[in-house]
Amino acid sequence: MNEEDDEKIGITVNEAAKLLGVGRNIMLEFVKMEGFPAIRLKRKIIIDKEALPKWFASSYGKYTY
DSSP: HHHHHHOOOOOHHHHHHHHHOOEEEEHHHHHHHHSEEEEEEEEEEEEEEHHHHHHHHTTTOOOOO
16 A cells, blocks of 8 residues: 555455455455445445444454355
């Protein structure tokens, strides 16, 4: 990440997947979950960069396939 990325409050699905260490498809499944910190605008998904780690920590152990 560069300095410009540090200033962004919203990140893409690919950036969020890299941040959590998961694949794009898994991240898209997370986006569908109730309470996930994202906004969908038509085909664009913007994920709240600061809320993502908090959501992950609070969701630990809650979801299984």
